Amino acid sequence: MQKTKTSHEVAKHALILFVLVFAFLPLYVMLVISLKDNTQFIRSPMLPTLPFHWENWVKGWELCGRYIANSILVATLSVIGTLVTALLSAYVFARYHFPGRTILWYLLLALLFMPGVMNIVPLFLIMKNLNMLNSLWGLSVLYAVGGQVFCCFVLRNFIEEIPVDLFEAAMVDGASPFQQIVNIVIPMSGSILATLAILRFLGAWNNFIQPMIFISDEYKQLIPVGLMRLDGEYVKQWGEMMAGYSIAAIPLVLIFLFTMRLFVKGLTAGAVKG
Amino acid sequence: MPNLETVTRRNISRNWVIFLMMAPTLIGIAIFSYGPAFEAIRHSFYNWDGRFTEEFVGMHNFRELLGNIGLWGALLGGGLCTFISSVLAARQKVSRVLKAMGILLLALAAILMVRDARYAMSEQETESLRLVPAAFKPIWVLLGLFLGSILLKLKGPGRWSKVGNAFCYILPFVAGLVYLTGVRKMGDWLLWKSFNLIFILIIANLFKMWPSIFAAVCIHRLKSERWQYLYRVLFVIPMIIPHMVGLLIWKFFYDPSVGVLNRMLTVTGLDQALIWLDKWVLHLGVFTDPFKPAWLGHPDLIIPALLFWGFPWVGVVGVLIYLSGLQNIGEDVYEAAELDGVNSWGKFTKIELPLIMTQVRLNLVLMVIGTLQAYGFQLILLGPEGGPQNKGLTPGLYMFYESFQNQNYGYACAIGLMLFFIIMFLTVINQRYVRVEK
Secondary structure, X not given: OOOOOHHHHHHHHHHHHHHHHHHHHHHHHHHHHOOXXXXXXXXXXXXXXXXXXXXXXXXHHHHHHHHHHHHXXXXXXXXXXXXXXXXXXXXXXXXXXXXXXXXXXXXXXXXXXXXXXXXXXXXXXXXXXXXXXXOHHHHHHHHHHHHHHHHHHHHHHHHHHXXXXXXXXXXXXXXXXXXXXXXXXXXXXXXXXXXXXXXHHHHHHHOOHHHHHHOOOHHHOOHHHHHHHHHHOOOOOHHHHHHHHHHHHHHHHHHHHHHHHHHHHHHHOOOOOO | OOOOEEOOOHHHHOOHHHHHHHHHHHHHHHHHHHHHHHHHHHHOOEEEOOOOXXXXXXXXXXXXXHOOHHHHHHHHHHHHHHHHHHHOOOOOHHHHHHHHHHHHHHHHHHHHHHHHHHHHHHHHHHHOOOHHHHHHHHHHHHHHHHHHHHHHHHHOOHHHHHHHXXXXXXXXXXXXXXXXXXXXXXXXXXXXXXXXXXXXXXHHHHHHOHHHHHHHHHHHHOOOHHHHHHHHHHHHHHHHOOHHHHHHHXXXXXXXXXXXXXXXXXXXXXXXXXXXXXXXXXXOOOOXXXXXXXXXXXXXXXXXXXXXXXXXXXXXXXXXXXXXXXXXXXXXXXXXXXXXXXXXXXXXXXXXXXXXXXXXXXXXXXXHHHHHHOOHHHHHHHOOOOOHHHOOOOHHHHHHHHHHHOOOHHXXXXXXXXXXXXXXXXXXXXXXXXXXXX
């Protein structure tokens, strides 16, 4: 790399650290406040105060546990659904030339630019007719379909870059399309699949409009709406609320712990380059 | 395409598997994406409350929304015709006919505009003279620029003709908007107001894109590989905060009595400065002693609060994507630049920025489209009406409000259709003028 003075180097570190401090601020605030009761919170909201109120976390778990379980179910199902279907159709689009290929592809891509808010009312009615309203399964299917387009787009680009010889060799050996996917595409696209899975999981975890509209029973609700309800209460128990927020982040922490390497690699290798 | 397996009518029976493989995606999309979309388009011509009333009202929703349909129809039709003709090869007969139609329709729109403008001028003179020049000056300026850009498009040298080309499409659109909001003041006032907000937000987001780029360049230029990796990992960690939690925590920052922002301002003494500014310069009556402004509750503070949101505006994913682009720069490029005596700003503009331009453009497009249809954010912070005096109302939120609060689904569908057209228009511009290489 280029020659630079030490002062330059220090300036760069300072700038990055400045940004990082702000990026970590919500995390810090959340954790610190989750250990306070309301009087401690009013006295000093930003600094840790003794004694720590661990019972907030117990209360937070009671408030959010149900929602988190629901969210994990929906997010996992939808990620699996999205990846399987997107991989299958991305493979077909990347490897086969068939009548209507271009039209179908553009029909798929057009969905990236459709304003989601336009659809929501008719979607509500369609879900109602299919008996998928107020059901976690229905919501998972909806999420799975919604995530496909982007995954298809990325995976098709990726599969097209795999050397054709591999596929041809497999064909000569009599491998069916499914076997080609399992033996060639999946082993090569590990980090990209992981990145897409994480992005979709995050998407399902963060989406709140659809559960808000499509789920009516309180015990079936997902975590974002649950958190919103906590925030909307008239007398706020800040400690319990922040403990709930922290607990809502734990599943994501676990996922990132195990897949951080793949994710950083996938993103920097250009999985989402477009 | 020599390398692809070709499936034709003849060998379709042998390759039926591939259609089975695509089936889940296609069926899912047909039911959950295109089905609702067509329903929405159909219902934009209906008076529909979702349950009992469902009557066909023709263009009524759009008339209410936009005012003069004739003008809009001419504008849209003209634009569409010219666009399609330019997509088709220019030599085809169809495309020439379409082009002629497009020009005629656009001319019609222009005539309608001029007629209305003259009418408005003569009418306004009797009422109030103040409004007219304010609304007209921008239009004349824009139309002048439009003519200039046509000249550039026809005669200009290479690069300028491209600029002319781009402006040729954008300027009439902007002129039309200025005209409709300024001169006629027609259509749904709230809708124009929400577009005004969107305009402000997009401009602000243009500036908010830069910190991510700078952060990525900073990390990239660090000497030690170890620190680079460490920072990259550190940038991923904040992603564990669920979106909703991030939103609610920022909402807490803005809280008037216990919020962090107000406390910080008080501690640093900036509150006195703001109070002074308000008292002598701005005259808003927002900042008073004791210093407890409700950032999300006061009509004059909502937009500043939305703009300041997310300081210092570094998107985690954005930084990682930019870094991936920067990694492709070879060492030799830097050495050559060093020999030529390029300073560090020069390195940024001449080496680094061009190399990540693909990602920057893609982010730009996604940002504009995202901002146009955003509403969840405002819904949580400000409620379905977009806060006091509807200051934080975006078109998407307006649509949400019309459908779920007013049960006015037909009207909401009409707003949605309009948004769709605008997004499509931007996508087309993007496809033609902002190439994104794969």
